[in-house]
Amino acid sequence: xxxxxxxxxxxxxxxxxxxxxxxxxxxxxxxxxxxxxxxxxxxxxxxxxxxxxxxxxxxxxxxxxxxxxxxxxxxxxxxxxxxxxxxxxxxxxxxxxxxxxxxxxxxxxxxxxxxxxxxxxxxxxxxxxxxxxxxxxxxxxxxxxxxxxxxxxxxxxxxxxxxxxxxxxxxxxxxxxxxxxxxxxxxxxxxxxxxxxxxxxxxxxxxxxxxxxxxxxxxxxxxxxxxxxxxxxxxxxxxxxxxxxxxxxxxxxxxxxxxxxxxxxxxxxxxxxxxxxxxxxxxxxxxxxxxxxxxxxxxxxxxxxxxx
Amino acid sequence: xxxxxxxxxxxxxxxxxxxxxxxxxxxxxxxxxxxxxxxxxxxxxxxxxxxxxxxxxxxxxxxxxxxxxxxxxxxxxxxxxxxxxxxxxxxxxxxxxxxxxxxxxxxxxxxxxxxxxxxxxxxxxxxxxxxxxxxxxxxxxxxxxxxxxxxxxxxxxxxxxxxxxxxxxxxxxxxxxxxxxxxxxxxxxxxxxxxxxxxxxxxxxxxxxxxxxxxxxxxxxxxxxxxxxxxxxxxxxxxxxxxxxxxxx
Ligand SMILES: Cc1cc2nc3c(=O)[nH]c(=O)nc-3n(C[C@H](O)[C@H](O)[C@H](O)COP(=O)(O)OP(=O)(O)OC[C@H]3O[C@@H](n4cnc5c(N)ncnc54)[C@H](O)[C@@H]3O)c2cc1C
Ligand SMILES: Nc1ncnc2c1ncn2[C@@H]1O[C@H](COP(=O)(O)O)[C@@H](O)[C@H]1O
Numbered sequence: 297x298x299x300x301x302x303x304x305x306x307x308x309x310x311x312x313x314x315x316x317x318x319x320x321x322x323x324x325x326x327x328x329x330x331x332x333x334x335x336x337x338x339x340x341x342x343x344x345x346x347x348x349x350x351x352x353x354x355x356x357x358x359x360x361x362x363x364x365x366x367x368x369x370x371x372x373x374x375x376x377x378x379x380x381x382x383x384x385x386x387x388x389x390x391x392x393x394x395x396x397x398x399x400x401x402x403x404x405x406x407x408x409x410x411x412x413x414x415x416x417x418x419x420x421x422x423x424x425x426x427x428x429x430x431x432x433x434x435x436x437x438x439x440x441x442x443x444x445x446x447x448x449x450x451x452x453x454x455x456x457x458x459x460x461x462x463x464x465x466x467x468x469x470x471x472x473x474x475x476x477x478x479x480x481x482x483x484x485x486x487x488x489x490x491x492x493x494x495x496x497x498x499x500x501x502x503x504x505x506x507x508x509x510x511x512x513x514x515x516x517x518x519x520x521x522x523x524x525x526x527x528x529x530x531x532x533x534x535x536x537x538x539x540x541x542x543x544x545x546x547x548x549x550x551x552x553x554x555x556x557x558x559x560x561x562x563x564x565x566x567x568x569x570x571x572x573x574x575x576x577x578x579x580x581x582x583x584x585x586x587x588x589x590x591x592x593x594x595x596x597x598x599x600x601x602x603x604x
Numbered sequence: 605x606x607x608x609x610x611x612x613x614x615x616x617x618x619x620x621x622x623x624x625x626x627x628x629x630x631x632x633x634x635x636x637x638x639x640x641x642x643x644x645x646x647x648x649x650x651x652x653x654x655x656x657x658x659x660x661x662x663x664x665x666x667x668x669x670x671x672x673x674x675x676x677x678x679x680x681x682x683x684x685x686x687x688x689x690x691x692x693x694x695x696x697x698x699x700x701x702x703x704x705x706x707x708x709x710x711x712x713x714x715x716x717x718x719x720x721x722x723x724x725x726x727x728x729x730x731x732x733x734x735x736x737x738x739x740x741x742x743x744x745x746x747x748x749x750x751x752x753x754x755x756x757x758x759x760x761x762x763x764x765x766x767x768x769x770x771x772x773x774x775x776x777x778x779x780x781x782x783x784x785x786x787x788x789x790x791x792x793x794x795x796x797x798x799x800x801x802x803x804x805x806x807x808x809x810x811x812x813x814x815x816x817x818x819x820x821x822x823x824x825x826x827x828x829x830x831x832x833x834x835x836x837x838x839x840x841x842x843x844x845x846x847x848x849x850x851x852x853x
Binding site: 363365366367370374388389390392393394395396397398399400401403404405406407408409418422423424425426427428429430431432433434435436468470471472473474475476477478479491515523526527532533534539540542547548558559565568569570571577582583584585586587588589590591596599600603604 | 781834
């Protein structure tokens with residue numbers, strides 16, 4: 297078995313999700329090689345070489361990979377990947393963008409959001425917004441999959457992989473990066489935070505999210521949101537938790553003014569402890585909450601802030 | 605320009621699906637079916653492009669059983685001009701869907717292909733990207749804004765860190781995210797009119813595509829169930845429980 301893990305990074309730093317994906321790769325068993333494709337991405341490659349369990353890091357350092365455009369990444373991964381039995385990437389918006397493209401170029405199917413490794417060819421993944429778990433066996437020559445970070449622990453550091461530079465420049469020339477608006481925040485990343493506090497439509501507007509930010513900063517927590525809060529423009533899209541947003545599984549998840557639609561639950565119901573604050577005692581969120589507080593959030597959240 | 609929209613018939617998003625007791629699959633008997641919500645957004649975007657005078661013809665395609673004609677008719681009622689059903693009763697994996705769509709693309713030669721980012725049954729989020737690979741077209745996935753600009757399309761994409769804009773050469777594939785638009789409802793007169801719009805039925809064999817499966821479903825199980833916990837009386841009790849019982853603060 298030889299497994300290729302595609303690193304998630306921003307050229308300068310390696311993203312934490314890569315560590316979870318390496319753990320999934322180690323569960324399959326075999327040689328784990330990490331591909332770092334970027335531009336001036338030496339620092340990210342160095343970091344990848346230090347992950348325990350990684351034998352080799354391949355570095356494709358070229359302007360064509362600076363923004364990891366799917367058209368270029370697809371071609372690169374399809375070429376490098378044909379020598380491997382498995383190709384894994386994190387189930388982030390980057391991995392979801394380029395990996396299916398690579399799979400189709402290799403003429404194989406793909407498994408999205410894998411949450412368990414049963415054997416080298418059999419994996420589990422959620423379907424129907426997590427209301428069912430499918431165990432799927434693949435007969436493809438190369439098994440291609442994205443891995444859900446919350447389902448696997450982060451790999452430790454302490455590795456010393458060899459780093460090998462690749463001479464490659466796959467430039468499909470059909471797409472170009474124009475610009476980016478990235479949310480800047482000093483709070484921990486949603487998918488990595490130990491505590492997440494999310495607000496829903498009940499928050500009424502973006503200004504009221506300040507209440508949640510204050511509590512979050514006391515607890516070192518990340519702040520998330522329901523789709524309704526994002527659609528209404530209270531907060532940016534990258535805060536959405538759910539079936540089609542981010543998947544989180546912190547030690548503590550606090551849902552404030554969120555009803556608990558199945559699409560929202562799909563993104564947070566694997567949290568260790570769930571707290572719900574909602575004024576409607578019939579709200580479905582209470583069916584999954586370990587601690588439910590039936591209260592007006594405009595009273596409860598400031599009280600919580602004072603109590604901490 | 606000609607726009608092709610791919611739509612899939614799936615379980616209605618309000619339905620909470622149940623796993624069959626023999627764990628072979630989920631139970632879809634007598635379950636309400638509908639157009640995949642992301643495909644509705646794709647249809648809406650095509651109709652808006654037509655209203656702006658950019659799109660000249662909207663062709664909608666679905667691959668699935670005969671009853672998937674219902675979803676094609678819905679798209680026609682929303683403003684699509686004609687429909688294609690690739691009829692098959694097989695459960696298709698994304699690669700096969702992409703190969704069938706590629707055959708349709710070769711016939712129709714659209715300048716833009718609009719698709720959903722994800723179907724809410726398989727939750728695959730793959731088909732648009734795979735179609736991109738097979739046709740060599742550029743892809744703008746998870747789109748929250750689409751702007752045609754001459755022989756290019758600028759797509760603003762919802763990514764984990766925020767928003768990113770890419771410029772793609774046309775023809776291109778765009779997959780829709782939730783914020784791209786808010787789909788309209790079909791009016792009764794338009795539903796009536798849609799019944800007379802052309803809908804061609806073809807098959808994978810007609811398209812010269814051999815459908816093969818490489819993924820087998822070993823079993824389907826319900827997820828770990830969470831029990832509802834307790835209701836706390838007030839914030840003080842909540843904090844006390846989180847500190848001393850759950851030990852998460
Ligand atoms: C294809 C598709 C994908 C989707 N993906 C996602 C997703 O990824 N994530 C997601 O979250 N949703 C998603 N949704 C939307 C989902 O179905 C719900 O519409 C959404 O989660 C509702 O958000 P909400 O709970 O904030 O709003 P609501 O359902 O309106 O609930 C608001 C809650 O706030 C409470 N409230 C109001 N005022 C107060 C107050 N003063 N004090 C206390 N409580 C108060 C109310 O009692 C209510 O329970 C998706 C839907 C579709 C169709
Ligand atoms: N059977 C199908 N018929 C038509 N379009 C489909 C079909 N399956 C998937 N698609 C398209 O591909 C998108 C993404 O689907 P998926 O990759 O299955 O999550 C959907 O929103 C549709 O636009």
